[in-house]
Amino acid sequence: MATTDAEVERVRELVAAIPPGRVATYGDIAAAAGLSTPRTVGWIMRTDSADLPWHRVLRANGTPAPHLAHRQLAQLAAEGCPLNGDRVDLSRARVHWDPSLGRFAES
Template identity: 60%
Template sequence: MDEEIWERVRSVVASIPPGRVLSYGDVAELAGIRSPRLVGRILGEDSADLPWFRVLRASGTTAEHLRHRQLELLRAEGVLADGGKVDMRRYRWSG
């Protein structure tokens, strides 16, 4: 994988402020790449020092295996979920 792409994705995720979220597609667009799945792959492999929990599916939902922890971290920043779903219109960061 291209190291420049990797770093652009990491930079976008690092820039999401507390209390705001982006979708995988939003991150891809801001990083100048076409694939939201690539964003997921990068975060899956290299996100320990990033606010990974601020990146959600476009629907405002989380992956099942991350749901409890991700929603807990978001709630601590004031991002509330209704039925496990974050209102993307309300909390999306406009970068």
């Protein structure tokens, strides 16, 4: 099934809403957008994220994509995001989608 323009825009809205120094996973974004797989978020981010805080979206284990790792971790560190070596401390940095609020909430 093809990704719709509305799904692309929803993912873009969600990524734009992640506050500085905080992160979400591809799966978090997919769940909040009502998508069936985090891979769709990855595809959208790869094709349409130049004007978004793309560096705030990570893998489920808190690591960045290998080809972006140095740049992504540097940008997150500059925002004060808690890091543990080559990964983000998700227990401290992750935001969670709160459906009752219709936005990300800090945990």
